Amino acid sequence: MKILVTGGLGFIGSHTVVELLEDGYEVVVIDDLSNSSLEIIDCIQKITGKDFSFYQEDVCDLNALEKIFSEHKIDAVMHFAGYKAVGESVREPIMYYENNLVSTLHLCKKMLEHDCFNFIFSSSATVYGDPEKLPITEDCKVGGTTNPYGTTKYMIERILNDIHIANPKFTVMVLRYFNPIGAHESGLIGEKPNGIPNNLMPYIVRVASGELEILSIFGNDYDTPDGTGVRDYIHVVDLAKGHLCALKKAFDSEGIFYYNLGTGTGYSVLDLVKNFEKVNGVKVPYKIVERRPGDIASCYADPSKAYRELGWKAHFGLDEMMRDSYHYILKQHEDV
Ligand code: UDP
Numbered sequence: 628m629k630i631l632v633t634g635g636l637g638f639i640g641s642h643t644v645v646e647l648l649e650d651g652y653e654v655v656v657i658d659d660l661s662n663s664s665l666e667i668i669d670c671i672q673k674i675t676g677k678d679f680s681f682y683q684e685d686v687c688d689l690n691a692l693e694k695i696f697s698e699h700k701i702d703a704v705m706h707f708a709g710y711k712a713v714g715e716s717v718r719e720p721i722m723y724y725e726n727n728l729v730s731t732l733h734l735c736k737k738m739l740e741h742d743c744f745n746f747i748f749s750s751s752a753t754v755y756g757d758p759e760k761l762p763i764t765e766d767c768k769v770g771g772t773t774n775p776y777g778t779t780k781y782m783i784e785r786i787l788n789d790i791h792i793a794n795p796k797f798t799v800m801v802l803r804y805f806n807p808i809g810a811h812e813s814g815l816i817g818e819k820p821n822g823i824p825n826n827l828m829p830y831i832v833r834v835a836s837g838e839l840e841i842l843s844i845f846g847n848d849y850d851t852p853d854g855t856g857v858r859d860y861i862h863v864v865d866l867a868k869g870h871l872c873a874l875k876k877a878f879d880s881e882g883i884f885y886y887n888l889g890t891g892t893g894y895s896v897l898d899l900v901k902n903f904e905k906v907n908g909v910k911v912p913y914k915i916v917e918r919r920p921g922d923i924a925s926c927y928a929d930p931s932k933a934y935r936e937l938g939w940k941a942h943f944g945l946d947e948m949m950r951d952s953y954h955y956i957l958k959q960h961e962d963v
Pocket of ligand 1 (some may be wrong): 858
């Protein structure tokens with residue numbers, strides 16, 4: 628079976644490519660390196676001892692897609708490529724809508740032209756907006772998104788549904804990620820955001836490693852046990868494995884399916900800081916600042932549908948997530 632992975636050198640994409648190769652799939656990656664680098668290819672080969680095809684192209688480019696689909700008989704597509712910085716999406720909405728929507732439309736168009744009917748989509752818990760209940764189940768209301776990034780995910784879900792209705796064989800797995808953190812245990816691949824990180828975990832590891840001075844905690848007056856925001860952090864390797872379970876289901880079903888990929892447990896910002904300090908024996912200085920606009924108090928999954936229907940659940944706990952996130956950053960420093 629041959630799987631086309633868009634954004635396959637990015638954070639979640641690279642971990643999923645590793646799992647696919649280790650499970651015996653053939654892999655073709657398309658990535659324009661806008662938020663990744665060529666070294667990741669060597670790292671994936673080092674981890675798996677396996678090779679894969681690589682195209683340095685933009686998923687929006689129809690000619691590039693045509694070339695890939697004519698050179699390979701693709702059985703399924705996993706679509707990770709996309710812009711994902713919330714703040715940037717507020718400043719550059721056209722860029723976000725254009726890139727995230729056009730890439731998906733072009734991909735689906737080429738898939739249908741080449742009789743490829745299995746699509747795994749990277750969606751996000753952000754589609755639930757401020758959730759109507761906790762834990763969040765897949766039937767909770769979607770669409771109350773608070774920024775263009777989130778709205779692209781919501782719009783793509785709608786588009787995929789319409790494509791499925793018009794082409795019932797076109798099977799879609801919509802995977803709604805909670806907060807992916809951690810890194811491969813080898814320390815060879817992980818999350819490497821450009822510039823100053825927006826997300827909590829990359830920020831914590833950079834404070835711990837001395838690259839940044841102090842963590843700003845955005846508000847301690849939320850309606851949560853310690854006042855800081857609560858999220859469902861999931862180890863990226865668990866998340867990657869969820870994609871393989873979804874892929875197997877896509878191969879023997881027809882339909883559009885929605886799954887929360889989270890652990891089901893919510894941790895606060897302070898829980899993370901304290902756990903990180905305990906596991907890694909290093910201090911993370913922090914200060915409490917104003918709330919970040921658009922943030923919600925709590926967000927965590929009910930992941931039981933993925934367990935019932937895909938046989939998937941997360942195995943790693945917070946300790947492993949903290950350990951692997953820090954191990955990755957320390958390894959990056961060693962290698963410089
Ligand atoms: N957060 C924080 N300081 C930071 C980054 C994030 O206090 O420098 C908080 C944020 O307010 C939220 C949690 O950490 O409660 C997770 O934020 P992140 O941006 O990682 O994910 P998301 O908001 O998308 O769930």
